[in-house]
Amino acid sequence: MAEPTPLSRYLAILPQTPEERILRLLVQLGMDITHADEGSLLVLDQPSRELVFAMTIGSRESDGTLTGQRIPLGKGITGLAAATGEVQIGAPTFKDIRQRETLGDGPSAVLAAPMLVDDTLIGVITAVSFQPDFRFGAREADLYAGFAAIAGLVVQQRWRLNLQGDSSERPDSNAPTEKERLERSILESIHRIFRMKPERLSEVARLLETVEKLAGSTLG
């Protein structure tokens, strides 16, 4: 059995499938339109709270070395895009406000757009430029946000098809199933009531007991 790729493992997108090719195409298009040197797609590994490079386009060397590499969720422009659910633009840091002498190395410009499915983060797509004085602007950010939205939709459609078909089509994935999503939604509701309306908790507990009793016969 083939080794799972980051895309297959975390997003249930198998290699050489139309979805994999569309995701690659979206990153490529994003790069071309924004005049970036490199573009990447990173997927979220929820348990380890890390983003994993699933593909890098623009440099064969980067694709070979970056794919599979992990970066912590709570750091940098990519982490910020993941945390806020918003597209983020990064520029170099300068020593003074007149912006002459840069502090540190790194690319001239970075763009990171979150991939969301039903407002839940599944990954981030990035664009990077190494050209001196190059900057991404609002237009590039809007475009990349659009590509990330389409990428999220592609993944969501694949998941829906998997759910409709044989569930065994879904490879070893950490992506939440419909049941897990529902369970999480219920727990989050209870948590919100606990926080916002603690005085109503006993009422909720009684309600849940009733539901449990009603479902008892079918639950066995």
Added chain:
Amino acid sequence: MTKVPTNLNNWISRRLEELAERQLDPVEVAVLDSGIDATHPDMSGRVTAAYHVELSEDEPRIVQSGRLGNADLFGHGTAVTSIITRLAPNSRIVDIRVLGDDAFGSATALLTGLQYAIERKSRVINLSLAAKAEYAPHLWKLSETAYRQNQIIVAAKRNMPLTDQGYPAEFSSCISVDREKFPIPYRLRFRPGQTIEYSAHGEDVVVAAAGGGYTTKTGTSFATPTVSAFCALLVGAHPDLRPFEIKTILKAFSE
């Protein structure tokens, strides 16, 4: 009576700048974000307290940070705050970290932080972030409470408005902000008939970088603090102003 010149935009910008040059009452601005680098020269003495949200299994809680250091994990909060401190010298910043660590992008952290800012009666609350639509009812209640308590929430429009424009920015009890490119920061545009009522300078904005130095930022996150700064100036000059009066004055100041 002050004579209004023909170039109204320049005249308005100059009035705001004059306000910033005056000795105004200090105004507390709560910044709910990724934390602030209080050691950055642009923040010198301006950050009065720092808090963060801890998400435990029992209940989320606000914890005061022991000392004022570099609490910014992403550089976002420092960038946002530097715009407020630059434009409104009378602003006194309270750092409420709701992004990063275990509070990673969590709506619970945002709600807890906002509730705390409302409880401590921060006069202006800057939200350069948005929560998912499912949390809108909770945010609406908090925004209404803030409005009744004479507090002003300035909230960013989502940069990716796929399903909504962002919460709490969609609520009329808040002042909502989109981004635009203006040649100078003391400018504002009113957007009649739109959910997001104002747009401010939010492209290639020079901001302080966490850890030292300066960088440029683009997005609604960086237009929002411009409006928070204007609110701090107006409240500093006229402490009794109500939120609806602030909105009216901002509209009068707008293009």
